[in-house]
Amino acid sequence: MSDPILDPTFDPAARDRGGPAQPLLSVTGLVKHFGGKRSWRGGEAKGAVRAVDGVDFAIAKGETLGVVGESGCGKSTTARLVMQIIKPDAGEIVFDGEAVGSRALDLEAYRREVQMVFQDSYASLNPRLTVEDTIAFGPRVHGVPRREATGRAHDLLAKVGLEPGRFAGRYPHELSGGQRQRINIARALALQPRLVILDEAVSALDKSVEAQVLNLLLDLKAELGLTYMFISHDLNVVRFMADRVMVMYLGKVAEVGPSDVILQQPSHPYTGALLASMPSTDPDNRTLEAPLFGDPPNPIDPPSGCRFHTRCRHTSAICANVPPPLAAVRPSHEVACLMAQPGSGHPLAAPLRENAA
Amino acid sequence: MSSPSSSPVPTGQPLVETKDLTVDFTGGARPVRAVAGVDLTLGAGELVALLGESGSGKSVTLRALMRLLPERRATTGGSIRVDGRDVAALGRKELARFRGGTVAMIFQEPGLAFDPVYRVGDQIAEAVMRHEGVSRRSGRARALELFERVRIPSAATRLDNYPHEMSGGMRQRAMIALALACRPKVLLADEPTTALDATVQIQILLLLRELQREFGLAVIFVTHDIGVATEVADRIAVMYAGRIVERGDCRDVIRAPAHPYTRGLLFSRADHAFTKGTRLRTIPGSPPDLTALPPGCAFAPRCAEAMPACSAGVPEEIAASETHVARCILLRPGVQSRTDATAAA
Numbered sequence: 134m135s136d137p138i139l140d141p142t143f144d145p146a147a148r149d150r151g152g153p154a155q156p157l158l159s160v161t162g163l164v165k166h167f168g169g170k171r172s173w174r175g176g177e178a179k180g181a182v183r184a185v186d187g188v189d190f191a192i193a194k195g196e197t198l199g200v201v202g203e204s205g206c207g208k209s210t211t212a213r214l215v216m217q218i219i220k221p222d223a224g225e226i227v228f229d230g231e232a233v234g235s236r237a238l239d240l241e242a243y244r245r246e247v248q249m250v251f252q253d254s255y256a257s258l259n260p261r262l263t264v265e266d267t268i269a270f271g272p273r274v275h276g277v278p279r280r281e282a283t284g285r286a287h288d289l290l291a292k293v294g295l296e297p298g299r300f301a302g303r304y305p306h307e308l309s310g311g312q313r314q315r316i317n318i319a320r321a322l323a324l325q326p327r328l329v330i331l332d333e334a335v336s337a338l339d340k341s342v343e344a345q346v347l348n349l350l351l352d353l354k355a356e357l358g359l360t361y362m363f364i365s366h367d368l369n370v371v372r373f374m375a376d377r378v379m380v381m382y383l384g385k386v387a388e389v390g391p392s393d394v395i396l397q398q399p400s401h402p403y404t405g406a407l408l409a410s411m412p413s414t415d416p417d418n419r420t421l422e423a424p425l426f427g428d429p430p431n432p433i434d435p436p437s438g439c440r441f442h443t444r445c446r447h448t449s450a451i452c453a454n455v456p457p458p459l460a461a462v463r464p465s466h467e468v469a470c471l472m473a474q475p476g477s478g479h480p481l482a483a484p485l486r487e488n489a490a
Numbered sequence: 491m492s493s494p495s496s497s498p499v500p501t502g503q504p505l506v507e508t509k510d511l512t513v514d515f516t517g518g519a520r521p522v523r524a525v526a527g528v529d530l531t532l533g534a535g536e537l538v539a540l541l542g543e544s545g546s547g548k549s550v551t552l553r554a555l556m557r558l559l560p561e562r563r564a565t566t567g568g569s570i571r572v573d574g575r576d577v578a579a580l581g582r583k584e585l586a587r588f589r590g591g592t593v594a595m596i597f598q599e600p601g602l603a604f605d606p607v608y609r610v611g612d613q614i615a616e617a618v619m620r621h622e623g624v625s626r627r628s629g630r631a632r633a634l635e636l637f638e639r640v641r642i643p644s645a646a647t648r649l650d651n652y653p654h655e656m657s658g659g660m661r662q663r664a665m666i667a668l669a670l671a672c673r674p675k676v677l678l679a680d681e682p683t684t685a686l687d688a689t690v691q692i693q694i695l696l697l698l699r700e701l702q703r704e705f706g707l708a709v710i711f712v713t714h715d716i717g718v719a720t721e722v723a724d725r726i727a728v729m730y731a732g733r734i735v736e737r738g739d740c741r742d743v744i745r746a747p748a749h750p751y752t753r754g755l756l757f758s759r760a761d762h763a764f765t766k767g768t769r770l771r772t773i774p775g776s777p778p779d780l781t782a783l784p785p786g787c788a789f790a791p792r793c794a795e796a797m798p799a800c801s802a803g804v805p806e807e808i809a810a811s812e813t814h815v816a817r818c819i820l821l822r823p824g825v826q827s828r829t830d831a832t833a834a835a
Contacts, residue, residue: 203687204658309776310544339543340714341773344758348769366688373766392766410692412717416741419721423693427643428657 148246148327149194151230156191157328157360158215158247163188163224165210182432184210186384188224189459192328197354197361199375199392201368201407203429206381208364212332215362216249228328245275248321252333254313258305264290264316265301271323282323289319292356294349311342315349322353330362335370347373368411372396377465380404383432383440386459390466400468403441439471451478503574505676505708506532506555510568513550517563520781524550526732527568530710534675537702537709539719539740541755542729543777548712551729552678555710556593557585573675591621594669598681600661604653604668611637611649614668621672636667640697659690663697670701677702679711683718695721716755720744728752731778731788733804738814748810749818751789787817795820795827 169181185207192198200208214221217233217240228246231238251257258267268289269282277285287297293315305313314334321329331350335343347370354361363374371378372392379389380401388401399405409424425444430436436443442452452471455478459469471477476485513525525547532538540548553559554566557577570577573592580588597603605613614636615629624632630649637645640663653661662682669677679698683691699722702709713719719726720740727737728749736749747753754773775792778784784791790800799819808821820827 203689311776339777340716340755340758341543342776344770344772345774348772351769368688373770406689410688412692412695412715412721414717414720414744416720416744420692420696423689423696425689426693428659428690429687431657 149229153194155194155230156227157194157229158362159191159227160211160215161189161225161227163211163214163226164222165207165214165219166222180433183384183435184432185214185221186435188381188384188386190379190386190389192360192362194327195358195360196376197363197374199371199378200362200364200381201366201371201378202381202387203366203407205383205429205432207384207432208381209332211381212249212330212362212364216247216330217243218249241275245324246326247328247330248324248326249330249332250314250317250321250334252336254310254317254337255305257317258313260305262304263301264295264303264305264308265297267305267316268320268323271320275324285323286319289322290316292322292353293319294345295319309342310338311346314338314346318346318349318353322357325357326359328360328362330364332364333366334363336365336367343370350374368396368408380407383429383435385440386467386469387441388466388468388470389459390468394466400462400466400473401441401470402445402447402472406444439469447472447479447481449480504531504533505573506530506710507571508551508555508568511551511554511570512565512567513547513554513559514565514567515563516565517560522780523783524732524780525554528729528732528734530727530734532676532708532710534708535703535706536724537699537711537722538725538727539723540710540712540727540729541714541716541719543714545731545777545780546729547732548729549680552595552680552710552712555676555678556589556595558595587621590617590672590674592674593676593678594672594674595678595680596662596665596669596682598684600658600665601653603665604661606653608652609650610653610656610664610668611651614649614664614671617668617671632671633667636670637664639670639701640664640667642667658686659693662686662690662694666694666697666701670705673705675708677707677709679709681712681714684713684715691718692721698722716744728755731780731783733788733817735789735818736810736814736816738811738816742811742814746811746814748814748816748821749789750793750795750820752816787819799825 163185164187165185166178166181166183169178171178188211202208213219215226226233228238228243233243234240265283265286268286272282272285273279287301290297290300295312295315335346338346353359365371375392377390378392378395380387380403382403387403388395388399395404396408399408406424413419427444430443438453438455439457442448455471457469457471459467460474461467462473471479472481475483508528508530511525511528512523515522515524528551540551542548555570555572604610611630611633614633615626618624618629618632619626633649634645637648642648642660642663656664683694686694695718711722723740725738726740726743727734730751736743736752743752747756757771773792778788784801786801786803787805790796805817805819807815807817810816810821819825
């Protein structure tokens with residue numbers, strides 16, 4: 134088998150192992166708690182930040198999964214766990230049919246397949262490396278000769294819309310925010326990954342520049358056959374980029390489904406509140422009442438039962454006791470809300486039909 | 491609640507009036523003109539949003555109004571009158587009374603604006619004591635009253651919190667309480683909701699709108715987000731490279747933007763722009779380098795409708811509608827836009 138890193142003509146599609154039906158990435162039971170004190174008798178750690186607390190999802194080949202949620206909901210931690218920057222406490226990550234960390238797919242091989250772009254374009258670049266050295270760094274670590282790695286860096290610069298002759302020798306501080314983020318994208322693509330995780334990658338940019346970078350991301354996806362996990366707090370941007378959307382709240386998945394369904398007729402009350410919180414763009418139709426009161430609760434001691442029940446306007450007694458499972462309300466649309474589940478005992482839930490086929 | 495669509499026209503003198511305000515930073519290798527002639531007038535009970543991208547001079551304008559810029563490295567020109575007084579002529583004691591007493595400011599990061607080693611309630615009480623010469627007890631009482639007014643839950647116990655014990659949204663509410671502690675007439679808000687979550691941002695925006703109406707405050711609200719400006723503003727002023735390129739009634743500016751820059755910003759943000767499978771309409775290039783501005787209109791190098799006349803001089807303000815002006819030569823009578831010309835041909 135030829136090594137995709139050493140052979141620049143290698144077709145990424147030829148790396149497909151499981152076929153189109155196999156999700157590119159599937160994650161089950163992902164858990165990450167930070168800190169806390171564990172008793173010598175064992176059991177749950179006390180006072181731990183339950184950043185990610187049992188998350189399952191899958192990303193199909195060639196799609197863009199948008200991940201939305203407020204600060205503390207665990208979206209960035211999920212991204213870092215998928216990227217294996219931090220180790221999960223529990224859970225399994227399967228990439229194209231191979232468990233990550235197994236003999237068939239060790240971490241070095243996995244990191245050629247998955248790359249990440251961060252929010253802070255300046256902090257994520259080494260200030261003492263020139264642009265071409267930054268981009269060539271990854272391939273060189275993975276054994277590409279220097280001359281060839283530099284050549285590939287120049288190709289990538291052109292691909293992200295920066296003229297190699299002008300930009301190759303510059304340092305990060307000589308670039309604008311938008312240019313730096315293009316460098317970060319080029320660096321992520323240098324190892325020819327199949328999955329790119331974009332963690333708030335356009336959030337720090339000025340609006341006029343943000344639109345340019347979003348267009349670039351769409352072009353690169355089409356040209357290189359990439360799959361994106363696109364994390365953002367901006368629902369407009371997610372609507373534009375994503376095929377499917379996953380909404381997270383306090384370390385759990387609240388709702389996941391096709392983006393046009395989720396962002397138009399959400400089933401989870403939290404998704405509805407997020408949508409209603411978006412500032413109006415019509416001066417005659419301003420928001421009159423805030424959809425939610427207060428801040429998201431602290432993930433150190435999340436509410437019992439449904440984690441959203443403390444802020445939900447449809448909350449009922451059962452919500453504080455029963456954690457809602459993530460269940461399908463229609464094909465490919467899953468919701469973790471007792472109201473959406475027939476026979477759950479929530480007053481607004483449909484009764485259970487015994488004779489349902 | 492009805493929207494504050496028509497604010498009362500200020501009678502007599504405006505509360506805030508800047509004429510040809512300029513700010514030059516001289517500390518670096520090359521002098522930078524961050525604000526290049528801003529005329530801004532604001533009456534009581536009016537909320538104007540300064541809209542612009544990073545480096546457009548919106549925050550510097552705000553700081554100049556309160557004389558918060560470092561005096562040795564920043565030169566302020568033009569005139570600033572707030573509540574009938576010349577801000578540049580204030581002495582040290584007058585300035586201390588003016589800050590907080592007449593004009594107050596809320597910042598993007600409330601976590602950085604509070605002193606981390608004092609209780610939040612004490613910091614508010616101290617401001618009231620210093621400004622109004624009252625006892626500690628009545629300072630605390632006022633702090634409690636304000637905490638309840640900005641709807642901090644269990645206000646009495648929250649007064650004894652240190653800033654780090656509060657969540658972001660609650661800290662911003664406390665910041666607003668601090669700003670209102672000495673009954674200012676003018677409130678300056680510098681991206682007060684940018685660091686907040688979406689569901690919290692809308693709460694703070696609605697709170698500000700409500701307080702502004704209740705206290706009859708004049709508010710200058712700096713933001714980069716058109717949606718946020720649309721939610722709160724009576725009037726909008728769009729800044730680019732240190733100048734106001736378009737200003738007018740909120741509805742007019744949003745519905746019928748007259749400057750190509752405003753149009754570009756709106757087209758890249760409006761709801762319909764984010765349709766899947768289409769490409770976003772973008773403004774090419776990047777925000778301008780303030781040390782090397784082009785002659786004439788600073789937006790011309792990025793403008794699809796630029797023509798040679800754009801470089802001849804900075805365009806004057808031309809009326810686009812009755813309540814709305816813009817600095818673009820396309821509004822001059824007889825000047826035809828290129829896109830119109832091709833459409834006619």
